Structure formats: C-alpha cells, structure tokens
Amino acid sequence: MSADIWLAQLHENGYRITRARGAVVGIVERSLRALTPVEVYDMARKKYRALGLVTVYRTLEKLEELHLIQRVHQPMGCQAFISAGHGHQHLLLCQNCGQVAFFEGDDLDILTKSIAKKTGYQISEHWLQLFGLCANCRTN
C-alpha cells in the first residue's frame, strides 16, 4: 500500500526502485515500533535473501533524508528508526512492547517563551518525547 508511495517518493527524487529498497521499505513502512538497521536487515531478508546490511544503512539514510522515517532516541540507544509522523508531531513510546504513537497538540509556546526570557536564549526547536505503557501492555 503505502510502501508504494514511499517507493514513488524515492523515484521522484531521482533514486531507482530496486528489490533491495522494496524489501527495506516493505518492513519499515509497516512497523509499529522503531527498528534498528540490523533488525530491518533480519526481517527484510526473509523476503529478499540477497539483501546486504550495507544497503539497509544506505536505504535508511535516503528515507530519512526524504523525511519518510525518523530516528528514535531512547535510554538504551539511538540507532532505531520509525516511520515519520506528518507535520509537527512528537513520539510516545511504550516501555514494554516498544510500540510508537504520535501526537500533536503541542502547546509549548508559553513554556518556550518563558524559558527564553529567563535564560536569554533564542529558542528555535524542541524535542519532546513521552514514555509509558500502551493501552495493551497496561492491562497485561
């Protein structure tokens, strides 16, 4: 489905559509949790055995460049990627199963302005990430 859109995006940006890229996109696009390059490699190789790990790295690089995926920072490590949210969104991570949810409703302007005043900084960006348990893991 939407994997095709990702491939189309790659094509529109002058990149060729290959089996290797199809395999990587097929895995990453549908994943509900952040995946490391090796995880993508292992999963995608079930569909396309000849895939190389290096190609996974290169493909992830391009997907990130096109803002189709984004890196996820976690206490345990920062090398996992998840399908990117649209517009200005933040992440909500389940500490049990790793599932990622997005949310907007980002009213940090008041806070940001107050901090800017207090510190003298000119603030241009922010990172916000929430951690907890998803509905499913909460009940189990």
Added chain:
Amino acid sequence: MSADIWLAQLHENGYRITRARGAVVGIVERSLRALTPVEVYDMARKKYRALGLVTVYRTLEKLEELHLIQRVHQPMGCQAFISAGHGHQHLLLCQNCGQVAFFEGDDLDILTKSIAKKTGYQISEHWLQLFGLCANCRTN
C-alpha cells in the same frame, strides 16, 4: 570545589578516590558544554598524563549511575555527557557554542494528561529538550 563533592559521593558509594577519577571529575564537573569520552580524555590528560581512555569510560559510567552526570542527545550524536541538573530539570542547548543550560518550570501535566486520554497510554516519563542560541552567540 564541587568536584570534591563528586569525589565524596563516589567514596560514600564504596568507590575509591584515585588520581584518574580526580582528573575526569575535574574536567566534567566544571564544563558548561557536553563532552564526549574522547574529549574528556584529551582534556583530563593535560592534568594527568597516564590516564587511559578506558578509565574515562568507566568513570563516566559511575558518575551517570550516581546521577552526577547525564547523557545529552543531539542530532549529531548521543555520546556526550554534561553535569546533571538537580531534581526534575530539562536541557537547553546552544546550537552554536554547545553551551548547556537547565530549566525547570515544567508544566507538561496538562499536555501529558490530554495525550494519555487520547492515546490510552499510561505516561510515566518525558524528555524535553530545547535548542537555540545562547545570549552570547545570539549577539555575535
């Protein structure tokens, strides 16, 4: 000054006070910007030439464990450490000089609750980090 307090903390927790640890603490405790292990190594070796990089890693590990320092996540990498804030504080990073400031005034409860309701997640933690230009870099 406060470096002594850090060493005392180490001692209280059963760790020995050594020249190597003194050198590492001396650098990290006073730094206004986040430092990578190699940066700490290079700087600390000016005071204590025999210091090994491995010891830097091991010392940073212990300081983090005692919550005296914390890891700083940045777009360029996540291996730098900064002296930790007290209580519940967040980071404000200067994108030009790297200087780190802390701030509190963390009114995310309203946001957090609203997100929890919308998504069904039980939220237990959050990461907030602001980026911008410090007062000094802004004027130059």
Added chain:
DNA sequence: ATACTTATTGATAATGATTTTCATTAACAA
C-alpha cells in the same frame, strides 16, 4: 524488445566507538 549508461548492489575491508580481559598498581582499612 535491445542496448547502453550509470546508479545500485553486496562483499570485503576500514574506521570509530565501546567493552572485555588481564596482569600490575595503588586505595585504604586494619
């Protein structure tokens, strides 16, 4: 369809970051 240009690929090697191993050294309690 066919041929051609060139991006893409996978294997290998190289690099960089971090961890493990181990014999030697030095904290510090007795």
Added chain:
DNA sequence: TTGTTAATGAAAATCATTATCAATAAGTAT
C-alpha cells in the same frame, strides 16, 4: 606498615557504521 582487593592502563575483542570496488541491474534511449 601491611594485606586485601578495587582500580588501572594496554591490548585485544566486539559492535556499529562507513568507504572501496568490481559486478549487476534500473531505466532511458534506441
């Protein structure tokens, strides 16, 4: 001062990522 043992630094091992390069296959032109 001495003895126990944590801590150290050097070297090797491991893990993550990037560069190299000859072979391959996308996609355009024929």
